[in-house]
Every structure is written in structure tokens, then in C-alpha cells.
Amino acid sequence: MNNPPVYNIENEHKLLLQIAQNDGVAFKLVFDHYWDRIYSMALTYLKSPLYAEDAVQEVFVKLWNSRLQLTAVRKFDSYLFIIARNEIISTLRKKIVHAPFYEYLSDELTEEVLAPDQQLDMKEFQTLIDEAIEKLPVQQQRVYKMSRLEGLSQEQISRELDISISTIKGHMTKALQSIRTQLSINSNKPTLLWWLILIAIKK
Template identity: 30%
Template structure:
């Protein structure tokens, strides 16, 4: 590893945010480009890049890099992309399965009840997000503001907006996971598989 990278890494381990910002500024575009080549979805790739940096910051005290900072970050991004691709493949297979079987969830009344329950759960989870994360999420989701516009509106930095958005999405994914699993089980039950 280059001497300058070693110094930056040591400063990051000690919690020096400016050193972290230097690394972020230097490698963000490289990581974004490598992810975009494979996924071709800007928002998803931006989120994955942010996850790489957030995890790096969270693990900074125990961070051990034996090659180079570039290799470490590139490899971390590569695994994020692979996991995203696996997740997307599962979703696509599920959609193909549902389409091929022309599944019905039951009567229209049952479908409406399930949709309303899911929608209520989603609204409840959004409203229970931490204040800043909830505000960022709502400005992005409902007003379609860019991260820069949100940062200006809330008078915080763009990186802080990104951190709040990552936090909000992670909480929503985890807390609504049971509903998506229930939907899958319901589809399989109605298909006659079980």
C-alpha cells in the first residue's frame, strides 16, 4: 500500500472525517462507474456506493487493508453489485413464476384487503422512521427532490442526506420483509404448489 494511503487510513481509523472525505471524493466516481457498467441503474448504484463508504466508516477502527485502498473499495463494491444482481434475479424469477402460472390471489376483496394491509404497514413504518431519515425519505419519495435539493432544504450536507436515506431504506427493507414473504407464501398457496 502506498504511504499516502497508509496515512489516510490511519487518520480514518482515528475518526478523522476530512481524511474520509478525501477517500470518498477520490474513489466515489470509480466505484459508481464500476457498478453502473453492470447494473445500469443510477439510483441503485448510488445507494450501493454509499453503503460501501458507510460500512467503511462504521468499521474504521478495525479496518485492515492488506492490498491497496483502491483494491479494497473496488472489491467491496464488486460484492455489493453481485448481491444486488442475485437479489434482482430472485425477483425476476418470482415475477416470471407468477406470470407463467397466472396466479390469482383469490377474490378481488381478498386482494384489496391484502393490499390495504401492506399499504398501512408501509405508511406505519415510514412514520416510525427516525425524524431526519423520515424527512429525507419523504422529500425523495414524495417530492422527487435530488439529494442536493434535500440537503439545501434541510440545511445539511449531501453526504448526511445520503446516510439518512440509506438508514431509512435499510429500516424499511428489514421491517417490511415479513410482508413480502407473506405475499410469496400466499401466491404459492393459491398456485396449488402446497
């Protein structure tokens, strides 16, 4: 008769081996142990409980989907927080860069969520982004607005402007580089959230 498995959060290496063997109980123990810390980290940068919860869920989905790799992990907390950092950046990219920035602020970053000084910071971000967009060459600006503000696909932009998809990609790459440069030069508030936004604008 086999002895039942023993679960101990203090023996993290054994827990990871159990998770790699599809042990849902071990996974839930890790999930419960790290949830609050990952959520707090996500909420700090995303400023929205809804986005933070979605990001944390995605972190643990990715952890489970890559569970076979856990046998090689030596420092699990660092491993998990790298996944979380990447997910936060991905969320910022989707919610701030790929959507109208002002709409994001208006809908999600309410006065109840942001302190007055944070509201000013976010308004500054929006103003600087708007100014950077207006400084783009005409065609870059047109492609950027159609993609990021109107939500059109590359195929739709290609048909609308009668230019190739490779040309569109070139315009977007240059536009994002220019916007990122302008933000780096003009911002006088180098907070971590600010740098995450700059990283998000890379793509």
C-alpha cells in the first residue's frame, strides 16, 4: 500500500517535482502561497483590480502549462516573478499602447484607484504620448493612429492606404521608436510604472 503524498510549502523543490507530475494539490498549495504577492505586484503597476486579477490568473495558467520545466528550476520565486513581470508588461502593452490611452485612463484609472499625484502622472503620460504622436511624419502618424487608436489590422490598413504590409510594419517600428524616445527625453518622473510603459512601447 502506497503512502499518500506529503505536501510542504517549505520543501519547494519537492512541490515543483510534484507539480511537474501533474499533481493538482501541490499546484494549489503554490497558487495559494504566492497569489497575494503576485496580485499586489500586478495591482501596483496596473492600477486596476480587474486587470491585476486577470494578469495573476494568466501567470498561473502559464506556470501550469510549463510545469514540465519546473524540474530544472532552482530559484522558484525568481522564476515566478519573471513570469509575473512579463505578464504585467504584456497587459500594459495591450491596455495602454494598443488601445486609446485616454480611454484606458478614463475607464479604469478612477479617482478611487489613483491618488491625486498619480492621476497627474498619468495625465502627463497621456499628454506626452499625444505630443509625440503629433510629431511623427504624416504617413507614420496615419498608420499609427489607424493601428493603435482605431484598432485596424495590418490588412485593413494596407487596403485603406494602398501600401504593403511590410511598409506598414516599417512605419509602426519607426513610430514606436520615435514615441518611446520622446517619452524618455521629456519625462521628469522616472517611476517604475513609467519605465514599464516605455518597455511596453517597444513592440
